[in-house]
Amino acid sequence: MLAETLALLNAERAARRAAILVTDIAEGHQRLVREAEIAADPLADTLRAHLAAGRSGLAVADGRELFLTVQVPPVRLVVIGAVHISQALAPMAACLDLAVTVIDPRQAFATPERFPGVPLVAEWPEAALAGPVPPLDRYCAVAALTHDPKIDDPALSAALRAGCVYVGALGSRKTHAARVERLAAAGFTPDEIARIQAPIGLDLGAVSPAEIALSILAQIVATLRRDRIKAAP
Known part of the structure; x- marks a missing residue:
């Protein structure tokens, strides 16, 4: 060469x-x-x-x-919220060679005991994404799972600004409608907000945390494949 x-x-x-x-x-x-x-x-x-x-x-x-x-750059999965779904999601994502980082300012949740071997950042997303966690980019997937706007919204905003390949958020349609209003008030356009997969995950009829985690990963994989094709039309 x-x-x-x-x-x-x-x-x-x-x-x-x-x-x-x-x-x-x-x-x-x-x-x-x-x-x-x-x-x-x-x-x-x-x-x-x-x-x-x-x-x-x-x-x-x-x-x-x-x-x-x-x-192809290795895809990074940034999970917002050290919740039960995240506990199932992290080892599944590792099997797909996704580099996982979990961010949650609630130190009672973000513990090594609950997430063995998983990089944890016990800080608010604004601080984490501006410091310990490498900058978001197009080859990042972001899953916001806390159901708390104070934690999820800043991460979603950062993901949209960075053009992340996948952006998903947990919550009902009613919850997402309120989220849409907040993001619109923050200056995001309807097209930008529409990039958020909400309710998060493919519709598999998932009920348990592990099933929801599976639906999220399936949606991420589907998005990655489609996005790479669209990137070179």
């Missing part, structure tokens, strides 16, 4: 942006396609499919065999 190509690839990795390295197997020629450039690329459909799957692999174009090395 040329030093220039490696530098470009590393720059995209550092910026947490997706990219695909296209290698002509016969000739060894390589070129880097950034996520924002896929739509205009001759291999757009093929690149889009590999990006959606998040997997590297072989491809054939114009009779030439290519290897597509897909670089």
